[in-house]
Amino acid sequence: MKPSAPPKKSPAKENWGSRNPFEEFKIFTPPTSDGDFPLDQIVQSTEAVMDRIRSGYEKLLEEEAKELVWMVQYNTIIKAYEVAEKYVREIDFTAEDIEDFCFALENTQKIAYLIPGPAGIYISALCNYAKEEEIALKLSELKTEINLLGFRLSRGKRLVIEGDTGDFTGIGLEGGELIVEGNAKNWTGAGMRGGKILVRKNIGLHTGEWMMGGEIYVGGRVRGLGNIVEGKVYERDKLVYPGKVRYPNLYY
Amino acid sequence: MGKNGYQKQAREIYQFISDHLYFNRPDMEIKGERFNSAILLSLLTALKRGKELIIGEPGLGKTTSAEYVCALVYQFPLGVIWGSEVSGHPEQTEEKIIGRPDLGKLNRGEEDVVWTNFSQMPAKIVDEINRLPETKQSMILDGVDRGNWEYLNEMIINDEYCLFATANYQDGGTNTIIAPLVDRFDVMVESRYPGANLSFLIAKDKRKDHALRHPKYEKDLYHILKSKTAYEKKIPRMEEVCNAYGEYIEEVLGVKPFQRQDRDQIRTEMESLEIELDASAFSRMLLAELSFCERYGQKRVVENCEEGCHYTGYLCHQIKNCASNRLPSSMKQYAQGLAWLLQDSEIDIEHMMAVVPYTLAHRVQWKDEILSQKERSKRDDPFPIFLAKEAVKAVSQRYREQSDHLKDALAVGSRIFQGEDLEPLEGDHPLYAEVKKDLDARKN
Numbered sequence A: 001m002k003p004s005a006p007p008k009k010s011p012a013k014e015n016w017g018s019r020n021p022f023e024e025f026k027i028f029t030p031p032t033s034d035g036d037f038p039l040d041q042i043v044q045s046t047e048a049v050m051d052r053i054r055s056g057y058e059k060l061l062e063e064e065a066k067e068l069v070w071m072v073q074y075n076t077i078i079k080a081y082e083v084a085e086k087y088v089r090e091i092d093f094t095a096e097d098i099e100d101f102c103f104a105l106e107n108t109q110k111i112a113y114l115i116p117g118p119a120g121i122y123i124s125a126l127c128n129y130a131k132e133e134e135i136a137l138k139l140s141e142l143k144t145e146i147n148l149l150g151f152r153l154s155r156g157k158r159l160v161i162e163g164d165t166g167d168f169t170g171i172g173l174e175g176g177e178l179i180v181e182g183n184a185k186n187w188t189g190a191g192m193r194g195g196k197i198l199v200r201k202n203i204g205l206h207t208g209e210w211m212m213g214g215e216i217y218v219g220g221r222v223r224g225l226g227n228i229v230e231g232k233v234y235e236r237d238k239l240v241y242p243g244k245v246r247y248p249n250l251y252y
Numbered sequence B: 001m002g003k004n005g006y007q008k009q010a011r012e013i014y015q016f017i018s019d020h021l022y023f024n025r026p027d028m029e030i031k032g033e034r035f036n037s038a039i040l041l042s043l044l045t046a047l048k049r050g051k052e053l054i055i056g057e058p059g060l061g062k063t064t065s066a067e068y069v070c071a072l073v074y075q076f077p078l079g080v081i082w083g084s085e086v087s088g089h090p091e092q093t094e095e096k097i098i099g100r101p102d103l104g105k106l107n108r109g110e111e112d113v114v115w116t117n118f119s120q121m122p123a124k125i126v127d128e129i130n131r132l133p134e135t136k137q138s139m140i141l142d143g144v145d146r147g148n149w150e151y152l153n154e155m156i157i158n159d160e161y162c163l164f165a166t167a168n169y170q171d172g173g174t175n176t177i178i179a180p181l182v183d184r185f186d187v188m189v190e191s192r193y194p195g196a197n198l199s200f201l202i203a204k205d206k207r208k209d210h211a212l213r214h215p216k217y218e219k220d221l222y223h224i225l226k227s228k229t230a231y232e233k234k235i236p237r238m239e240e241v242c243n244a245y246g247e248y249i250e251e252v253l254g255v256k257p258f259q260r261q262d263r264d265q266i267r268t269e270m271e272s273l274e275i276e277l278d279a280s281a282f283s284r285m286l287l288a289e290l291s292f293c294e295r296y297g298q299k300r301v302v303e304n305c306e307e308g309c310h311y312t313g314y315l316c317h318q319i320k321n322c323a324s325n326r327l328p329s330s331m332k333q334y335a336q337g338l339a340w341l342l343q344d345s346e347i348d349i350e351h352m353m354a355v356v357p358y359t360l361a362h363r364v365q366w367k368d369e370i371l372s373q374k375e376r377s378k379r380d381d382p383f384p385i386f387l388a389k390e391a392v393k394a395v396s397q398r399y400r401e402q403s404d405h406l407k408d409a410l411a412v413g414s415r416i417f418q419g420e421d422l423e424p425l426e427g428d429h430p431l432y433a434e435v436k437k438d439l440d441a442r443k444n
Helices: A023-027 A038-065 A074-088 A095-107 A116-129 B006-021 B037-048 B062-074 B078-084 B103-107 B134-146 B179-184 B196-204 B208-212 B215-226 B231-253 B260-271 B277-289 B326-341 B349-360 B368-374 B383-417 B430-443
Strands: A134-138 A158-162 A174-180 A194-199 A215-218 A232-235 A238-241 B028-030 B033-035 B051-056 B099-101 B113-115 B123-127 B148-151 B154-157 B162-168 B187-190
Touching: A023 B277, A023 B383, A038 A074, A038 A095, A038 A116, A074 A116, A095 A116, A095 A134, B006 B037, B006 B062, B006 B208, B006 B260, B006 B326, B028 B349, B033 B037, B037 B051, B037 B062, B037 B162, B037 B187, B037 B260, B037 B326, B037 B349, B051 B062, B062 B078, B062 B123, B062 B162, B062 B208, B078 B123, B078 B215, B099 B103, B099 B148, B113 B148, B134 B148, B134 B179, B187 B349, B187 B383, B208 B231, B215 B231, B260 B326, B277 B326, B277 B349, B277 B383, B277 B430, B326 B349, B349 B383, B368 B383, B383 B430
Parallel strands: A134 A158, A158 A174, A174 A194, A194 A215, A215 A232, B051 B162, B051 B187, B123 B162
Antiparallel strands: A232 A238, B028 B033, B099 B113, B148 B154
């Protein structure tokens, strides 16, 4: 009579302890997937979002190239913003994606042009449509200073920019809080209706031109004030408007 | 669930304390319901036979919150609870905490122990535990851990007991609580300032705890505690008086305290609640981060992280010590208690995430750079609880990102364990490495 076949398990396996520490998971069936690791899926979805943000920016450039939006006029800015809004509204993105986009503006070959005006308008639209109330952007490593950042920043939003900003920072601010941890150039806060702009270092000419409300705080020096209708401007904690200095660009 | 109405009874006790005795704001939210962490965790501690460390500024109700819970869950009049409390001070001795020789018998050449009220009571409170010098803290280690109180070669074992200890923030008179004692506490919670308005109400209503006193029953209980009968025989006698006091409380205050058989039944019900897969996988993930070290095999308080470690994004890189085996037990106990109270059919990830910060806060030793990085962050919680909540938030974020893959890795682990010829799943988190280690250990 033939001896019965030994069990298929290897002797080593028979020595295993009796308690399976993962036993409760034996009933688990993973949802059907394409076999990617979770990290791959995250990277893929982040890239997909970035592609959409990038494509929105390129379309804005295409549409507005004819209008020469960076030769700034208020109606062209508004028009460009409306175009930016149209693309941004359709994208599901996070504050982190905005920061990635800012970095990509100069550091990848995928974005052909960094044009400070449209880029600023587009970033402003992204910030205004972001789910997060607080957004921090690190722009200190960019060689180009971006214009028009914080355009129409609405009440309840807080935008913190690390680095310097270009012209027209925080124009048309609508109650939000804009903090620039560096210098800001000319026409900062022009036409703002409310909210707060804090510039840690120096600010340029025409500051607060036609501003209708809100406050601008400057940690360094103000090169010149614009025609301010209503609102307050502080230089190093000292109120400079309203005050003795009433005339535009004659402060120094 | 909840067919015998014990959950309703427990919630009535919570509500009674919150409405009449311990005024404070809710500070935690679970499944849309808001609770005050100090009352909720004290209630669970009393029901689960747990050990709770209550921290806070002087005069903010650390001791009283524990006293109210003990009075209503264990049916002891406040006077008896006061008389059994141990207070931490440098001159504290074993004789005042645990027991002393019976001097009368000692004169006759016999040895016998007179046990203290503290060692005999099922609901124990140690006031200002961090005023006990480090050397004297070890006197209560065993008692705190197992309910064994030993003196002169005699021992009593508390079958049912819970322990509350209060601690002030560091001042001139406080000492550090030694690590083995800290680890024995299941949870740490802060009894916080209730806000100016509630504080004003507390001042107006000074004698509010008078309702929980009962001089006659207090005298009866003292008499039993002092009597020379064996400890085991005292318990049923004490229960009789406690039940009578419970009936009095129900009649006068309209809130029904728990009797011994109620508490036993509640514990059986709690024990029957199983941990759902997500709660289990999340807990394993957290434990892996709190104990894993690729280079040295596990976290040890005496070893530092090496430069260039791959796992810098996980909690193991932020902490100094290793999670103890008591941590998962505390996590399960309290999540189970919470699931029972909310009348849920199993322990899910939300129960787990709600209690974990309180089980973790006192046990984790953070690296100095993490402490200095975060100490000025805006927060409502005391620093250790804040750090623990942040850690839980970070781990739950990681869990959300890879829960399916992680559970799959554990499921594959289970199948390999049962003998299937498969490869363990790969992943970046320390838990994947831990699964492999378990499988390798079994193979060799």
